[in-house]
Structures are given as structure tokens and as C-alpha cells.
Amino acid sequence: MDFFKKRKQNYPDFWMEYEAQFEKKVDYTISEIRFVVFDTETTGFDYDTDRILSIGALSTKNNSIAVSDSFEVFLYQHFYHAKNIEIHGILQEEKQERVTELEALIQFLEYIGNSVLVAHHAGFDRNMVNHALNRHGMPDLKNKFLDTSVLYKRTLIKSPLLPVKPQYSLDELAEKFDISKKDRHTALGDAYITAIAFMKIVQKLKTKKNFSAKKLLK
Amino acid sequence: MKNTISARVADFLKNYPPFNEVATKELEHLSEEVGIIYKVKGEPIFAIDEEAHAFFYVVHKGAVVLTKEPNNEVVDLCDEGDIFGLRPLIANENYKIGAKAYEETILYAIPITEFKPIIKDYKEVGNFLIESFASNTRNPYSKSHRGKLYEGATAANENRVSDKELLDLQGVPYSKKLVTCSENTTIKTIASKMTEKKVGSVLVVKDKLPMGIITDKDLRNKIATGLFPITTRAKNIMSSPVITYPKKMTVTQAQMAMMKSNISHLCLTMDGTPNTEAVGIISKHDIMFELGNNPAVLLKAVKRSNGFKKLKAVRRRIMALLNGYLEQNIPLTLTSKIISELNDACIKQIIEIALEKMYAPPPVKFAWLAMGSQGRSEQLLHTDQDNALVFEDVPEEQLSEIRAYFLELARIVTKGLFNIGYEYCPAEMMASNPDWCSSLSEWKERTTHWIINPGPDQVLLSSIFFDYNLSYGDANLVNELSTHLFETTEQHPNFFLHLASGALQSPSPSGFFRSFLVEEDGEYKDFFDLKRRALMPLIDGARVLVLSHQVKSINNTAERFEKLAELEPNNQELFLACSYATKALLKFRTKHGLLHNDSGRFIALNKLTKEEKIKLKRSFKTIKDLQELLKIRFKVTNLLG
Numbered sequence: 001m002d003f004f005k006k007r008k009q010n011y012p013d014f015w016m017e018y019e020a021q022f023e024k025k026v027d028y029t030i031s032e033i034r035f036v037v038f039d040t041e042t043t044g045f046d047y048d049t050d051r052i053l054s055i056g057a058l059s060t061k062n063n064s065i066a067v068s069d070s071f072e073v074f075l076y077q078h079f080y081h082a083k084n085i086e087i088h089g090i091l092q093e094e095k096q097e098r099v100t101e102l103e104a105l106i107q108f109l110e111y112i113g114n115s116v117l118v119a120h121h122a123g124f125d126r127n128m129v130n131h132a133l134n135r136h137g138m139p140d141l142k143n144k145f146l147d148t149s150v151l152y153k154r155t156l157i158k159s160p161l162l163p164v165k166p167q168y169s170l171d172e173l174a175e176k177f178d179i180s181k182k183d184r185h186t187a188l189g190d191a192y193i194t195a196i197a198f199m200k201i202v203q204k205l206k207t208k209k210n211f212s213a214k215k216l217l218k
Numbered sequence: 219m220k221n222t223i224s225a226r227v228a229d230f231l232k233n234y235p236p237f238n239e240v241a242t243k244e245l246e247h248l249s250e251e252v253g254i255i256y257k258v259k260g261e262p263i264f265a266i267d268e269e270a271h272a273f274f275y276v277v278h279k280g281a282v283v284l285t286k287e288p289n290n291e292v293v294d295l296c297d298e299g300d301i302f303g304l305r306p307l308i309a310n311e312n313y314k315i316g317a318k319a320y321e322e323t324i325l326y327a328i329p330i331t332e333f334k335p336i337i338k339d340y341k342e343v344g345n346f347l348i349e350s351f352a353s354n355t356r357n358p359y360s361k362s363h364r365g366k367l368y369e370g371a372t373a374a375n376e377n378r379v380s381d382k383e384l385l386d387l388q389g390v391p392y393s394k395k396l397v398t399c400s401e402n403t404t405i406k407t408i409a410s411k412m413t414e415k416k417v418g419s420v421l422v423v424k425d426k427l428p429m430g431i432i433t434d435k436d437l438r439n440k441i442a443t444g445l446f447p448i449t450t451r452a453k454n455i456m457s458s459p460v461i462t463y464p465k466k467m468t469v470t471q472a473q474m475a476m477m478k479s480n481i482s483h484l485c486l487t488m489d490g491t492p493n494t495e496a497v498g499i500i501s502k503h504d505i506m507f508e509l510g511n512n513p514a515v516l517l518k519a520v521k522r523s524n525g526f527k528k529l530k531a532v533r534r535r536i537m538a539l540l541n542g543y544l545e546q547n548i549p550l551t552l553t554s555k556i557i558s559e560l561n562d563a564c565i566k567q568i569i570e571i572a573l574e575k576m577y578a579p580p581p582v583k584f585a586w587l588a589m590g591s592q593g594r595s596e597q598l599l600h601t602d603q604d605n606a607l608v609f610e611d612v613p614e615e616q617l618s619e620i621r622a623y624f625l626e627l628a629r630i631v632t633k634g635l636f637n638i639g640y641e642y643c644p645a646e647m648m649a650s651n652p653d654w655c656s657s658l659s660e661w662k663e664r665t666t667h668w669i670i671n672p673g674p675d676q677v678l679l680s681s682i683f684f685d686y687n688l689s690y691g692d693a694n695l696v697n698e699l700s701t702h703l704f705e706t707t708e709q710h711p712n713f714f715l716h717l718a719s720g721a722l723q724s725p726s727p728s729g730f731f732r733s734f735l736v737e738e739d740g741e742y743k744d745f746f747d748l749k750r751r752a753l754m755p756l757i758d759g760a761r762v763l764v765l766s767h768q769v770k771s772i773n774n775t776a777e778r779f780e781k782l783a784e785l786e787p788n789n790q791e792l793f794l795a796c797s798y799a800t801k802a803l804l805k806f807r808t809k810h811g812l813l814h815n816d817s818g819r820f821i822a823l824n825k826l827t828k829e830e831k832i833k834l835k836r837s838f839k840t841i842k843d844l845q846e847l848l849k850i851r852f853k854v855t856n857l858l859g
Binding site: 070 | 221222223224226227229249250251252253254255256257258279322324629633636637642644645646647674675678679739822
């Protein structure tokens with residue numbers, strides 16, 4: 001026990017503050033839950049060697065997004081793969097205000113607090129952030145996670161005529177829900193598409209029987 | 219903090235008044251404080267008498283309907299880029315009108331505190347808002363700038379189109395020469411007067427105030443039926459009190475007022491209440507004329523639409539026309555013919571527009587097929603889109619390239635259909651799905667497989683696909699496919715047995731005691747599923763019988779039954795009853811759909827009148843008889859037992 005206590009005290013203040021927010025009891029009234037929808041743009045898909053280029057996030061509560069409560073950071077890059085620039089269009093020379101990885105994490109933790117995190121193919125973004133946290137000596141994120149690619153599958157009708165694909169891309173969701181693909185492949189642009197899709201998906205799920213926020217968050 | 223999202227909001231706003239007047243920098247700053255709100259169809263945004271929000275709203279996507287007391291009268295429909303909820307900006311009081319989402323909608327909420335400085339700095343912005351607020355019209359610019367906007371335009375056509383669009387804003391024309399009588403005038407005198415002046419209604423006045431109204435309908439319902447003698451006085455038969463409106467109303471408002479109160483004449487008074495002098499009368503006929511809501515005009519409007527957005531506006535008018543037809547009790551056969559024709563024209567136009575958007579003309583001949591209800595011309599309301607594409611056979615090595623072309627075309631078309639109100643098919647039965655976009659021989663192969671191996675999935679697929687109808691493109695391709703289908707089914711009569719048993723799978727509409735069976739759970743718990751329990755058995759039954767008779771190119775269910783009555787004189791009575799039941803149920807569905815602005819599939823039983831319930835139950839008897847016939851004819855019991 002002593003060993004754990006000691007280690008815990010070693011964490012910096014911002015982590016302790018973040019962690020403290022999870023001691024409160026969770027409210028399962030869906031209109032009261034703050035969801036943070038986020039996306040990361042990275043140099044690649046390898047959790048160990050690749051790095052986060054930017055994080056974009058916005059919050060929704062009761063089907064409403066406040067633009068003023070959105071989050072966007074660009075990180076300093078000391079190495080990057082040229083092939084990614086084509087997709088993300090983030091050039092190293094571009095004049096964006098940049099922060100260090102640690103600074104980005106501090107800001108991100110402060111922004112998300114104990115909100116429920118939502119992302120498309122959430123596992124990837126979660127791992128990317130967790131690996132970055134670990135590199136700076138911190139444990140994994142403590143938030144509940146929802147994945148729009150998984151939730152979307154639950155909205156599909158069960159029909160032998162509709163084969164369920166193992167993966168649905170964000171592009172497919174944007175098509176289905178008639179969301180403009182403007183700013184696609186920027187972290188905040190993708191987070192916006194995910195957020196609108198997320199609100200529409202939850203609405204669809206609500207009409208199914210036995211829906212409850214508790215089940216959604218399980 | 220400026221970011222991707224606020225830039226995106228600003229980018230949208232700058233296209234619409236009054237934001238187009240605001241400098242980029244200020245607009246970007248404002249956009250950082252905007253709220254983005256998602257509303258489900260029918261969800262309220264604010265109610266009458268609700269405390270003012272700290273925002274006013276801009277429709278980003280979808281549409282919002284504004285309503286006013288009494289009776290939730292529709293004041294206005296706001297589309298993309300329209301502003302509403304301005305009251306808190308101008309007066310410090312509660313809302314006087316209500317707003318709710320007419321479709322699935324995304325709104326931008328503009329914070330009033332942030333916006334006020336902009337009003338101060340830009341006179342035009344303030345003027346626009348005040349004018350919008352006062353007139354309840356959405357875009358006074360188009361009216362006042364009309365001269366300037368169209369000065370350079372030489373094409374007469376263009377001008378006419380824009381006039382049409384202004385109807386929403388135009389004041390309604392009304393006849394100022396009122397035909398009136400007193401409460402004690404006899405009906406005989408009134409009738410003579412109406413004939414002489416060639417009018418359909420007379421206003422009953424006392425000291426110039428409107429007391430009641432007598433229309434042609436009153437004369438028919440109350441006098442001609444013998445309910446009242448011809449010598450009776452006006453006060454005995456007049457409709458009273460009169461529903462009055464202020465004389466400053468737009469064509470759209472007048473039309474909606476009539477639709478809302480289900481009346482054919484509106485009385486206009488000085489201040490809109492029955493306590494001031496009557497100044498005019500608007501009849502439904504006036505409005506219809508003004509709107510040009512007749513099929514020929516609308517068909518032209520469809521053909522002139524060069525973008526999805528314009529087409530959407532025309533489609534709304536088609537729905538208004540449909541509503542009018544149903545109200546006037548025009549036979550459903552005629553109604554559905556006209557509306558299907560217009561729907562068809564819309565689809566054709568969308569394909570035309572999509573073809574223009576493509577990078578190249580089609581590499582080979584193709585045909586766009588409507589399936590399901592659209593294929594059967596039974597789609598009066600917007601429902602899901604079910605469609606397929608067939609293209610000419612091409613050499614193997616070109617196949618994937620050519621399919622890619624048509625998939626892209628189909629993607630644009632299905633998106634266009636979605637934009638004008640056809641929901642995507644939840645089972646992906648659309649030409650944009652590679653499974654439903656194939657060459658002729660691929661289709662032949664696939665349908666042959668269905669017919670030879672009729673499992674439940676194949677039967678379901680056949681029942682959807684076999685009602686196909688050519689929407690656009692090459693008729694020969696379709697004919698060849700149809701010939702193939704008939705030849706194959708003839709060789710495999712076993713297929714009909716399966717198709718018939720599929721037709722008997724629909725759940726029964728009524729229980730043992732002839733009570734309605736309702737849904738047990740889900741979104742529509744306790745609703746009656748009109749489509750699955752009543753319409754599907756008829757539709758499926760007609761299909762299998764007609765196919766077994768090798769009857770080509772009749773897709774409509776009612777028409778199929780009529781054809782069957784002709785082919786089988788001994789079952790004539792049953793088939794005619796089926797045809798009648800189909801029409802009655804379709805009409806029922808359409809009426810309910812219009813009432814609730816949905817597909818009309820699910821009916822709330824407690825909202826039905828006794829008469830409606832009896833009508834429904836009568837059709838159930840016919841359905842049972844039809845199912846008996848299917849069982850015996852195709853010996854389905856063997857299969858099930």
C-alpha cells in the first residue's frame with residue numbers, strides 16, 4: 001500500500017487535479033453529461049515511434065456544441081514522415097502556434113476533466129494519448145470512452161440483406177448523415193464531423209428499446 | 219480563440235443576410251461564441267410565452283417551422299440561412315411565436331450580447347433585423363433589391379422563376395369588392411346574388427363587422443339536403459364566428475391558415491380581429507391560382523430546377539398539391555398517378571443534374587430503376603429510396619472501370635434524392651451500393667439464382683426487386699431483363715410457391731376478437747403498423763399472382779388486382795375488393811403521413827374516428843380472403859406443414 005501511495009504522490013499537480021475529478025459520483029442523466037469529442041492527427045500508426053501532431057476537441061451537452069468551448073493544439077515536431085503531410089496538410093513550417101507534447105497533454109487533461117470521451121475508432125486515439133502520457137511518466141486516461149464506429153453499427157437494422165462491415169470510416173458516416181466533409185483531416189474538423197454524427201447516432205439509439213445512458217456508457 | 223470550427227461557422231454565415239454586411243474579422247469573432255445545436259424532427263426550440271433565450275437562431279441545415287396562437291397556425295418555414303427567434307433582440311419580453319424543427323435540423327445560436335455591438339456598427343444589419351421581425355418575412359432584401367438584382371437579366375424565363383420564389387413574401391391579393399348581406403337576408407336572395415356576382419361565398423355583416431360567412435358548401439349541405447328551407451335567413455345557416463386575419467398576410471401564410479383551420483375562405487379585417495371592419499375575402503381558389511399549384515406548372519418548375527436546393531422547394535409544393543387533392547377527395551387513382559408522375563419527374567431531373575456533375579458522359583447505355591413502392595407508383599409521401607442501376611454488358615477488362623463510373627453517378631443521385639427528402643434505404647438497397655449497380659448479365663445471373671434457390675432472403679430480395687420500374691435511361695435493357703425473369707420463372711414454377719408463402723408471412727392485422735394488433739415494443743409501441751400488417755399482404759399477394767399470370771409491366775398493386783379481376787372472372791369480386799382495399803389503405807396512410815409529416819406507416823389507434831376504424835377493419839376481411847386464395851392456389855400449407 002505504501003508503495004502505491006508514494007508513487008501517487010510523485011505525479012505532478014495537474015494530474016492529481018485531473019484524477020480528483022473522478023472521485024465524484026457519475027450522473028447518468030444523458031442531457032447532463034458533457035461529452036468531449038476529439039480526434040488526433042499523428043505522424044503514423046505506430047504507438048511507439050509515431051507522435052501526435054495535433055489534437056482537436058469540442059464538447060457537447062444536451063445536443064449542443066459551444067464553439068467557444070472547443071480545443072485545438074498543434075505540437076512541435078522534431079521528426080515527421082513526409083507521407084503524412086499529404087493527408088493532414090500540416091507542414092512543419094506552417095505558422096501555427098505550437099506547444100510541447102507535455103504542454104499539450106496538460107491543456108488536454110484540463111479541458112476534458114471527467115467528461116465522457118468520444119472518438120471515431122476511439123481505440124487508436126486513446127492509445128496515442130496514453131502512450132504520450134506514459135512517456136511523461138503518467139498512467140492512462142481515466143475517462144469513459146465511446147467509439148462512434150461501434151455505436152454506428154448498433155444503429156443499423158438487422159437484416160440478412162445488409163451485411164455489417166467490420167469497419168465504418170468517418171467518410172462513410174459523413175455521407176450517411178449528410179455532414180459536410182469540409183476540414184476533413186484536420187483534428188478539429190474531424191472532431192466536428194464525429195460530434196454531429198455522434199449526436200445523430202445517440203438519437204437513433206434512443207428510439208431503440210431498453211436504451212439508457214447507463215447502458216450506453218457501460 | 220479562432221479555430222477550425224469558428225472559421226467554418228463564419229464561412230457559412232457570410233453568405234446570408236444580415237451577416238453578409240459584417241466585416242470578416244467581426245464575423246469571425248462572433249462565430250467563436252456561437253452555439254451549434256442539433257434538433258430532432260419535431261423537437262421544440264422555443265414555445266409561445268417561453269422566456270427569451272440569450273440567442274437568436276440561424277438555420278444551418280434542415281428547416282424550422284414557426285407557429286402562432288390560436289391553433290398553432292403556421293407563420294413561416296425557415297430554411298438554410300434563415301434567421302428566427304428575433305424577439306429577444308428587439309424587445310425584452312417572452313416569445314410570441316413558437317418554433318420547432320420541421321426536419322432534422324442543425325442550428326447556429328447567435329449570442330445576443332455579442333451581436334448587439336454589430337447592430338450598432340452596421341446600420342444595414344439593424345434595418346434588416348427590424349424589417350424581418352416586423353414583417354415576419356424572412357428576407358426583405360430580395361424584395362427591395364429585386365429591381366437592382368434583375369435589371370441586367372434579359373431572359374424572361376429567369377424573371378418568372380424568381381417571381382415564383384417571391385410568393386412566400388408577396389402580400390396576398392384579395393377581392394376588395396365584398397359581397398355582403400345582413401343576418402336577415404333570405405337564402406334565396408343570397409343565392410341569386412352569388413350567382414349574379416359569380417362568387418362562392420357571401421359575408422354576413424352587421425354594422426360592417428363580420429358576423430358569419432356562407433359558402434357554396436353551406437348551400438349544398440344545409441339547403442339542398444332539405445335541412446333548412448330555401449326561405450330561411452342567413453343567420454340560421456351561416457358559419458360563425460368568422461375566422462379573421464389581418465389584411466397584411468403573405469400568400470404562404472394565407473394558404474397555411476386555410477390548411478390549418480380546414481376552411482376555404484379567409485375573411486380579412488382592418489386589424490385582424492372580428493371587431494373591426496371587414497375589408498376583403500380570400501378564397502382557396504385565389505390562392506391556388508396565385509401559387510400555380512397545378513401539376514403542369516409544377517412539372518415545369520421541376521424541369522427548370524437546375525440544383526437540388528431548388529428542387530427541394532418544388533417538392534414542398536408538390537406535397538401541398540397532394541394535400542389539396544386529398545382534402546378535395548379527388549379519387550386516389552388519379553391523385554397517385556399525378557403525384558407519381560411528378561415524383562418521377564423529380565428523379566429524372568436529379569439524374570440529369572447528376573449527369574452534368576459527372577466528369578464525363580456515361581460510357582455505355584444504362585437504366586435507373588425504381589424499386590419497391592416507388593416502382594409500384596405507390597409512393598405518395600417521401601419514404602425510403604430503393605433503387606438499382608443496370609448497365610449494358612461490357613468486356614470483362616472494362617467492367618470495374620465502368621462500374622466505378624456508375625457508382626459515382628449513383629452516389630450523386632442518391633445524395634440528391636436524400637437532399638430533397640428521400641431517406642437513405644436502411645438496408646442499403648441503392649444503386650450506390652455495388653451490389654445494386656450491375657451489368658445486364660450480372661443482373662440476369664443474380665435473379666436466376668434467386669428464382670432457382672428461393673430461400674427466405676432470396677424471396678425478400680425478389681419481392682423488392684421484381685417491382686422495378688424504369689425511371690431513367692434505356693428501356694431496352696429493362697425489357698430484356700423482364701423477358702429473362704418471365705422465362706426463368708416459367709421454368710421454375712416452384713418459385714411461386716415460395717413467393718406466395720413469403721406473402722403469407724406478414725403478421726395478421728387483427729386478433730381473434732377482431733381487435734387491432736399493435737406493436738409490442740420499440741419506438742412505435744402501441745401503434746398500428748399499417749404497412750406491414752395491412753398493405754404488405756395485399757402488395758405481396760398481387761405480385762405473386764400477376765407474375766404467375768406472366769403479366770408484364772403492371773406494377774401498381776391496385777391496377778394489378780384490376781387486371782387479375784379481368785383474367786379470372788370467377789374471382790372478380792375478391793380481386794376488385796382487394797383493389798379497393800389497397801387504394802383505401804394507401805389513402806389512409808397518405809393522410810396520416812401528411813398530418814404528422816412522416817411516412818404514415820404507424821397509426822396511433824386512439825386518434826382514429828370510429829368510422830375510420832370500421833373502414834380499416836373492413837379491409838382486413840378482404841386481406842384474409844386473399845390469403846386463403848393464395849394458400850389454396852399455391853398449396854402453401856404443404857410447405858409450411
